[in-house]
Amino acid sequence: MTEPVLSLEHATRRYGGFTAVDDLSFAVRPGEIYGFLGQNGAGKTTTLRMIMDIVPPTSGTVRVLGSTSPRNVRRRVGYLPEERGLYRKMKAADSIAYFARLKGVPRAEARSRADALLERFGLGEFRKTKIEALSKGMAQKVQLLSVIAHEPELLILDEPFSGLDPVNQQLLEDMIGELRAGGRTIVFSTHVMEHAERLCDRFLMIAHGKKVFEGTLAEARALDGERLVLVTPDDPAPLRGVPGIASIAPLGGERFALLLNEGADSQAILAACLQHGVTVNGFGADATSLHELFFRFAGASPAPDVQREAA
CATH class of the missing domain: 3.40.50.300 (P-loop containing nucleotide triphosphate hydrolases)
Structure with a gap:
């Protein structure tokens, strides 16, 4: 080595x-x-x-x-x-x-x-x-x-x-x-x-x-788990507790991150959105950014000295 x-x-x-x-x-x-x-x-x-x-x-x-x-x-x-x-x-x-x-x-x-x-x-x-x-x-x-x-x-x-x-x-x-x-x-x-x-x-x-x-x-990203992004004008709160969804976090605007448990079925989660009356304008896999991973691993809250650059 x-x-x-x-x-x-x-x-x-x-x-x-x-x-x-x-x-x-x-x-x-x-x-x-x-x-x-x-x-x-x-x-x-x-x-x-x-x-x-x-x-x-x-x-x-x-x-x-x-x-x-x-x-x-x-x-x-x-x-x-x-x-x-x-x-x-x-x-x-x-x-x-x-x-x-x-x-x-x-x-x-x-x-x-x-x-x-x-x-x-x-x-x-x-x-x-x-x-x-x-x-x-x-x-x-x-x-x-x-x-x-x-x-x-x-x-x-x-x-x-x-x-x-x-x-x-x-x-x-x-x-x-x-x-x-x-x-x-x-x-x-x-x-x-x-x-x-x-x-x-x-x-x-x-x-x-x-x-x-x-x-x-x-x-x-593998340690963090699989993530889906849901685009909806609705409050996704009814999805909390749906099997396979570990957490829901806002990403800004009408975008929400759904962090999945291991082995979760994304199609079943899409069906759950429809069953709970959550409008789906966008739905798909998304890679967690390093910025988000840092805050998750470090247990920190976003602060002025750690900024995301404008796209």
Whole structure:
């Protein structure tokens, strides 16, 4: 079995009497995009800082690229912190080359890589533009290019989509996909579930510092059970207690989610709608979104810091 690129075993981080990360274990496989999901304050950034050896775990083990001392493999890792840090007076190409040199890339090679990356990702004409003159989206792209210029094996990205408009979020998603296609392993944290749903091979859900789920979207949906969507102008309350229906939840407008018990017969449930006088304008299977799964597994209520993006 291939050794994980990154793993935590019973990692805990306490600050005085507060436990930010509580007995957390997970593993990231080579070449995958791994999402780290949770509300603000769930412990995501603290975990990433333990991985980067910025803060040590109070107890437990962190292993990065086969080493239990992450500091020893830092040159093989690219890290984009939540707090961005570009020198605003520096030109785009100079900034990328500078960070590459900090990771041990020779001067001439660093300059060559900076120019090549800017061309590859559509910023070639801005190579001599100062960071302060770039748009926020462009500056964020330069920041990410600064993180990958030394060609790391593992990328750790803390809230990489934060503050970007939808167009630049899509551009960043495309960049992450291209980097994975080039053989990188990528771990990114987010509180916006749609990014993870589109990008991730697997993901970890964390709430109050604890793991609540790790696996694929298909595995999460299998645990949640089969779901039907009923479109009706009527109150579906008469369906409560119908055999096979575990719960009914509003989805907005005239749409309602019917969560089914294992082995439930959807045709029998459709017949029950008619028997109970519930008008059926739409009826069919529907895949539960990662956004909904998170709230179900984490036992949380939707909050301002965990938002669904507009379709």
